[in-house]
Amino acid sequence: MIALEGPLTYDRVVAARAVLDGSTDEGAVVRLDLGKVTEADSAGVALLALFARSAAAAGKSVEIVNASPELRRTLDLFPFPKPDAQKAPATGKRLENLGTATVEVAELILQFMVLAADTAWFIVLGVVQRRGIRWREVLYEMSAMGSRALSVVGLIAFLVGATMALQSAQQLRTFGANIFVVDLIGISMTRELGPLMAAIVVAGRSGSAVAAEIGTMVITEEIDALKTMGLHPTRFLVVPKLLAISVTQPLLTILANVAGIFGGFLVAVLYLDVGADTFLSRLEQTLMLKDVITGLVKSVIFAQLIVSVGAISGLRTKGGADAVGRSTTTAVVAGIFAVITADAVASLVFYF
């Protein structure tokens, strides 16, 4: 016979459990005296249910004695749930997983190609038919993706340019080749770092914004609503962003070039004793228009990638608020990865 007493409530459950566990009843029927239990809540009932379960597992049964009618009523309120079914272990799924992953990648590539084709077609159609492109939206996106990124792009490029000049200064000075800092800064900023820095900043700012916007529209069924109204989501949402970023990204890149070279200029003049006139005339000699154009072409490619990756991550959103967060993360990570890969490929192509 085990006896419990007092209220069987939240704060008393741990003490009551100690009584239950401490008892050693040998018989096949465990008698539980609840005569002195004044009240019980769901925690207490849960404790009794657990006790009954463990007794049953040991081949015993529990008999409740002396419980007041009120207590019996409380015990009767709750269902006695079945224990969880054992889950079957997953085995031999490796090949299946590989197949699923392959199909997923293929789908992704297909989706990317369809998106590219759609946008190209809708832009041509919009220009030819003179309708269907939301020019106000394009302007709005240009302000969101371009002008609001001006300060951060400019600052980062300036710091990168200055840092690069500073780091190379030591080496160049050893060889008395201070003047070559102009070549270094001019060419690396315009060909590589300007476009790349601008693209990475924009991938973080706007790629995520595109994914979050479209992802939220997916889970609130706004995309379905657009389709039902006969509007193609790509035409309605992606085309304005693509047009906008195709204009703003080269402009941001030019800003990044100028800011980076200015950073290098300051370091060269103040720290490397290269005269301002010398710097500018050397820059004129070494910097080819080709370098600048190459960088700008790359920046347009990067821009397309950032918006496309953001849009696809957004469109693939499934689930709730957490899914939007995941899509946004994917958009930034995959966006930056795509930009850097494209940069590597472009460097090979333009290497002459």
Add this chain to the structure above:
Amino acid sequence: MSKDYVHTLEVKNLIARYGERQVLSDVSMTVERGEVHVILGGSGCGKSTLLKHVIGLMKPAGGSVKLLGVDLVEADEPQRNAVLARIGMLFQGGALLNSLTIRENVALPIKERTGLPDDVIDEMVRMKLGLVSMLHAIDLTPPELSGGMKKRAALARAMATDPEILFADEPSAGLDPITAAELDALLLNLKSRFGMSLVVVTHELASIEAIADRVTMLDKGFVIASGPLQEVKKKDHPMVRAFFDRASEAESRGTSVLDALSKESRT
């Protein structure tokens, strides 16, 4: 837990503002132990604002709210939390956390409010889910459930810590009549079994008829009628009539373009 209060809920001369706009003016109401009290009124009448004040999510601009005998305005943080541990709230969309399973969702308030061992909590979770017939979905996540199932799971979570009063914000919103009726029946069943008070905000006539003991009716932030449902239904106030008779549908539609055009041509 002390249960030495007179009224489960007592709202006195409550005033609420959003900036300059006064949303609730001089609202008073009481909820007694074990009754179903329905707060009703049209959209934008201040129902949800009232509910938010009552459960302490918003601070009133004037007046007082006494929940389970504790004045929420004057209570400090620990006191307020102690009261909140004794109430349950069923949010309109369910407000289940999407990233957690139903089991984790229901366990959340118990873990937060008590220091019980894990196996007791799990047993409680399964008992509560058994009460709302959702045991089969215990390891699913909310996005995998239908609207009615989400509401039932949310109800299990609201009931998780044996509340003395349960608030429900439009429990039948977005449900079909059959599921809504089932949910109403479930609420009534739980209420009568556990003897808790129930405060329901709704504008669904069928739901009100089915569950209400007493009602408080709001319009533009004022209480325009309160008392037992049968008495309120007989009142002459135009809004009360409009609400219960739905006779004014044609009136409230206003003039149509056709009316306007024919008037134009007449004058």
